[in-house]
Structures are given as structure tokens and as C-alpha cells.
Amino acid sequence: MVKVWNLPSSGISGSLNPTQTFQCFRRRPELVKHHPVTNLVAVAAGNSFQVLDILAGTSNIDFTVECDLIQSASWSNDGKTIACTTKDKKLFVMDPRANSVVQQGKAHDNHKDSRIQCLGDTGKILTSGFNSSRQRQLKAWDERNMKSCLQSIELGSGSGVLMPFYDPDSRLIVIGGKGDSSLSIFEVTDAAECISKANQIMLPDQTKGMGMVPKLAVDVMSCEVTRLFQLCSKQLVPIRVEVPRKSHRDFASDLFPDTDSDEIVLTAEDWLNGKDAQRTKCSLDPAKRKPLAGEAPTSVTSTTQSVTSPTDNTKEDDAVAVKPQTAEKSKPAAKVQEPEKDSSPNGVAAAPVAKTFPGVRQCKFRHWTSTTMHPSTHVTNIQNLSKSLPGSCDGFHVNAKFAAVPLSTSGGHIAVIDVTKPGRISQPCSLQNTANPTDFKWNPFDNHQLAVGLDDGVVKIWNIQQSGLTETASEPDMELRAHYSKVVCLQFHPLARNILATASFDNKIIIWNLDTGNEEITLTGHEEEILHMAWSNDGKYLATVAKDAKIRVYMPRKSTTPSKVGPGPLGSRGARVVWACGDKILCVSGFEKSGKRRLGVHSVEKLSDKPLEVVELPQAPSTLIPYLDVENNTIFLTGKGDSTMFSYEVLTEEPYLVAMATASSDQPHQGFCFLPKTVCDVRKVEFARAWRLGKSNLEPVSFKIPRVKMEYFQDDLYPKTRVVDKPSMTADDWLEGSNDQLPSVNQRPSDMKPLSEAPKEAPKARKYESYDRDTYKTDEQKKEELVSAMSNKLDLDKELEQDTMEGVDEDEWDDY
DSSP states (O other): OOOEOOOTTTTTSSOOOOSSOOOOSSSEEEEEESSSSSSSSEEEEOOOOOEETTTTTEEEEEEEEEESSSEEEOOTTTTEEEEEEESSSSSEEEEEETTTTEEEEEEEESSOOOEEEEEEEGGGEEEEEEEETSSSEEEEETTTOOOOEEEEEEEOOOOOOOOEETTTTTTTEEEEEEOEEEEEEEOSSSSSOOOEEEEEEOOOOSSSSSEOOOOGGGGGGTTEEEEHHHHHHHOEEEEEEEEEOOOSSSTTTTTTEEEESOOOOOOOHHHHTTOOOOOOOOOOOOOOOOOOOEEEEEEEOOOOOOOOOOOOOOOOOOOOOOOOOOTTTSSSSSSEOOOOOOOOSSSSSOOOOOOOOOOOOTTTTTTEEEEOGGGOOOOOOOOSSSSOOOTTSSOEEEESSSSEESSTTTTTEEEEEEEEEOOOOOSSOOEOOOOOOOEEEETTTTEEEEEEETTSSSSEEEOHHHTTTTTTTTOEEEEEEOOOOEEEEEOOOOBTTTEEEETTTSSSSEEEETTEEEEEEEEEOSOOOOOEEOOOOOOOOEEEEETTTTEEEEOOTOSSSSEEEEEEEEEOOOOEEETTTTTTTEEEEEEOOOOOOEEEESSSSTTTOSSSSSEEEOOOOSOOEEETTTTTTEEEEOOOOOEEEEEEEOOOOSSEEEOOOEEESSSSEEEEOOOOOOOGGGGGGGEEEEEEEOOOOEEEEEEOOOSOOSBOOTTOOOOOOOOTTSOSSSHHHTTTTTTOOOOEOOOOOOOOOGGGSSOOOOOOOOOOOOOOTTTOOOOOHHHHHHHHHHHHHHHTTTTOOGGOOOOOOOGGGGGO
């Protein structure tokens, strides 16, 4: 059956009865599509279509398509034809009134569920489905010729059905996938590639379903070009797409042309008799438009979770470049002040919503790009990788010489691979630890020393010979035995040579002097399991985050108990902590109690207060591993098994976190490990470099900033960089209270001039001159000057020859 319901404008307050019920279907109805012009509905059941008059309660058209099962349908903009995709991989464009197929073709190579969307008055059709390799796919078609598609776009692997939504006014296509936590936005153009990718929006939760709000309901004074609702497991989340403008006081007529109204322009009987009509247009300007039926003159718009447009675009009229606000902040970009309650029936005053639009922070690194380096630099054929390491372990570690990769073989083996010799490798030699490794780190001041923590409480120190391992090693150079339970994580001191901190499941942290192998300091004060710890960049403090949802800061040389304690992530699945902004800020990644991943910013000085800022990121089981660029205070985050890298700029003042670019790959990775900043190629404006561990290979990845004048050294991107591979003091010096800092170097090559010294270009000629009433000339004045100039050039005042000739008197003409 198909039932039609009329909902009261005040909402549903009790049981309702359907106004119409249709029971004329041979098979189960699969989809319902309203006609764009009149009160008709197309219902697909099996391989047949029926067109129903929902006012009269009659079925007027019934036609069958030669196919298996209709999966999706979409009316054309004028309502003359309807397009559909089928389970047997076919694509049809049909004229229901003539009961005929106008065009047909082959849609996608896989029979999995597909979707179709007519693209307004462009004459094009969009379909989404799967190719023969089960990768998700978009195709654009010319509705006049379905023999071959105009364009095909692959969107990577995934099992969720892609749901396309189209806004004909802005010509934007929004693609959402079931089970995904992101949206892809495309623009319809008149170029050869009729669909171009604009951007991607990260969402706060996985998508169960999605729908687009009618254009008449968008908030035009916030430059909201479209709005969708995301159906999650337990909530509906409005997703707003806005275009930035310097001022929101005036109506942006360039963004909002006249749109389709909600008026009925044609009766069902007229359409069935062959008449056609276009929908009437109405203005979206609040000063001109009439309120919708049942709409109050001023309404309060929900502010739950919004996605705003990019605030970092140089072109403020670029309607297709958008940036996720939901992944950056858990609150909307505009601060919305709720009106005071009064005694009105709906409990909300009719005063307009007051909005303030804060200034926009411009980050130099916001448009970074990542590129996987040439395959000749990759290390491939790494077999038996272990994927069962604890969440406190990064998965693998790389320095300038070696990579340490855990293996799934028994005996706790860690393979040591020489990354200076890329290519396909045979079975690498390994370190046999006899127990399962829980964490391991390279000594930052010795590329040949590896510390490994084991689940039996032992820490083993391995020294690798200069040429690398030639056989499996089973005897470490040093063993540290002080913990009674498994080691959770290891951290070398960032300044002092051979100072190592180990945290264990026994809730203790021990600081070791590897020169002597002695236990120097034992830190206590944890009530539950330690999840992670990190040294401050100046080497004076040690911060921890624990399972009891608390952050602790220690001054190890002064006290064995924490000097400061504050609230941390509520989730107990895992967490990470890193110091930023001159050790004034702690960035803590973890989980909310609901299981969502989050990144919090905490003030070290006021650690007991609530976080300065918290942003939620897409849900996933793995803990986000942060890497901080100390010089530029930019943080990268990704997790084991993820395929997306997030990034933020960290600030000591609002907004505290500024979202930068994200990078996604088709395949998930086992982890990222960043190298010291001194290895970056500044000539290519590379500001970070990392190794990416895949299923069986290691790939170097370069992070760059697009710049125009690359012949100059970009000194605004490269402040003096710390030399992190040479210690500033010995272990004894640090234990005795020394605080010597690392030296810094200038990365500018001697043959490159800094960008700050580049010659300034002459200002470009203005297209339009500014008004100056002292020099302003009217059109008449300009015309007179032009005529005068032409007269002077022609020398019109010169005496002509006929002027000197003697003629006859006037009265002599009367004789003729």
C-alpha cells in the first residue's frame, strides 16, 4: 500500500488517519517521487511505474519497464520525463504520458544499489553506484544521448550507498554515503568535465540517512546556500553550507537568484491531458518574499551542529569551496543568542535572532598538500606486520637511518629496516624480545639505539650496528627491570642524552639514566592505568593522561607527585597528550563518553579548569595520534587504521584551534611517523615529512605549502628550527638541575634570498577609479573635452579659401 497523510501545521498531537490509501500494486512499492509541478506522485513497484493523483485518490498512469527492479528515480525539472536506474545495471529516461522510453543506456557495472538525480535545467543527469571493482562511482550523462557517459568519477572503496542531492540555484551537488562520516561537494560546470570536486566536509557521526531542506527554508542572511539533515543512530543533525561574506547586513543577491516557489501552477488533470508549465519563481530577499504557509514572520533556527563555508578563501564569492565547521568546532560559527521566554503560546519571543560574526583567523598553513614521494623511495614487501599493538603504541617508528616495525610472529619480534636502502626487501632481520612488545622508541640522539617496552614489565635497550642487522638478535645490550606489570609507554627526554621515562600498568613512572642503567626518579599519584605521557619541549615537566579521566603535570626533579591535576577525556579507550605554544598549552586527544573521538586544548597554568576548546572528530575505534610542529604550532592527527589526516593550528587565545586542510587516501594506513624538521626541502616549500606504513610497505610523504615565488626562501614559514638530533646536556647535567636548551639553526640556503627581501611589485591598475568630487567630470563635460580635442587636432579655426571669395548680393538672386 501507499498512504497519503496531511500533517497539521502545529505538529502531530495525537493519532491521525491517512487521507488517501492506494492498494493497486502488483509488487511491494520501492520508492515514491513527487511530481515537480503538480499534485502527482510516481510510485515504483518492481519493474513498473504508477502515477497517482494524491488529491483525487486515483491511479492514472501504469506502465512497465523492461528491467529487473527499479532502484531509483528522478523527475526532470519540467516534469515531462522521469529517469530511473535498475538492478540489472540499466538507465532509462521515460515519458510517462506517452508510455514510452525516450533514452536508455548502461549505468554502472555492478548490480549493487544505485541512485539517480536530474540536474535541473542543465540537461544532464547524475547517477551514483559501483563499478566492477566494487568501488563507488559517479557518472554524468547527457539526457539526450545515453550511449556513453560524459564523465566518470571514482570515490574509493566503501559499502555505503551514495546519496546525491542537487541545488539548482548554486549548481552544487552534495554526496553523502550511508555509514560515512563525511560529505563530498561537487559543482556542475559548463566545461568538458561537467562535474568538478569542490571540497569535503567531515561530519560528527556516521550517516544512516540524509535529506535536503527546501531552498525556501535556508537562512539567506547568514549566506546559507543549502541545508541538509543527517540522520544518525540517535539524532538528527542539521548540516549547513554557507558562503563567506565580509558583511552579512545586506541580502547577497548574487548567491540567491529567484528560486522555485511553493505554488501549484498546474492541475493534475491538465498535466495528464498533455499540458506543461514551469514553476513560478519567487525572491529569497526577506524584504520581498512572503512567509511560507504556516511560517511565522520571524522564526528561531536550530543551531545544533552546523557546517559552515570556508573562512580561509581568498575569493569571498566562491560558492563551491566549503570547510567543515562540525569537524572544527562543536558549536556553530555564528554565536546565536536565544531570545527570552515570554508568555506567548510557543514560549519564544518574536524578536529576531541576534548574530555576531567574529573575525577570521588566517593560517599560513591552511592549504597544505601532501604528496607520496616517488615509488623508487618506497620500502616494499614487508611481511607479517603486527596489527594488535596496544593503543599507547604508535605502531612503528622511523629515524633518519632505520625503521622499527613490529611483526606478528611469536617471540615479540621487531624488524629493523634500513630506510636508506629502498626497494623490495626479503625477510628482514629482527630483534627477538621473548615477550610481546607494548611500545618502542628510537633514541633521538642515537639513530642506532632502540628502547622496547614489554608486557612482562621489562624494558630492553638494543644497539644496532652501523650496517644494520645481519641476523636475528636475541641478547639486548641492557635490560631495565623495575615494573611489576606491562610497560604502557616510553618517552626519551627531548634535551638530555640517555634519560628515559617508562610508564607501567602498575601506575608508576620511572625515569632512568641509561648511562648507568639506574632508576633515578619514581613518580606516583595515579589511581588508574596511565594511557600516555609526554615531556615538555623545555624538558622541565612531564604530563600524563590516565584512565581516570585526569591530566597530571609533574616536575620530576622537584616532586614525585603531580604539581597540577585537571579534567581529561571521559572515555577510557585511549588518549594522547602533547605540549604546544611554548609549553603553555596541552593538546589531548581521546574519546568522549559516547565513544566519539575528540581533541581538547588545556591551559597548563589553569589545568584544573575546563578545557579551553574541544572539537569532535569522526567516530572510529582507534586513538588519534598527534604530531606537533613545535616551531609553527601546527598539529597533525590520525589513527591506526584511518585513511584521513586532520590538522589544526594551535593558539593561546580564541579560537584556540583553527582547522586546516585534511588529506585522505583510498587505503587505510597502519600509522604515520614524522621526521625532524631539518630534513625538509625548503626549496620546494616542504614544511614536514613523514613515513607512512601501509599493509606491506613504507612510503615517504611530503607536506608542502603552495607558493608562487618559490625562488625565494619562505622565511614566514621557516622560523629558526631546533636541532633535535644533538643533546644539549648529559643525563647527569639534567638530573643535577641544568636546563640547557637545544640550539636553533636557520634553514635558509646560502643562495636563496628571503621572501621578506623580495622586491615589491608595482600596484596593479585599478579597473574602477574612486570618486573624487574635485576631479570628477560628468559625461557632458567629458564629451565637450573630446570634441574640443578633435577640433584642435583638425585645426578647424583655419581660414578657408572660399571665405575670401566675393559673391553676389542678395537682391540679385531675385532676377532668377
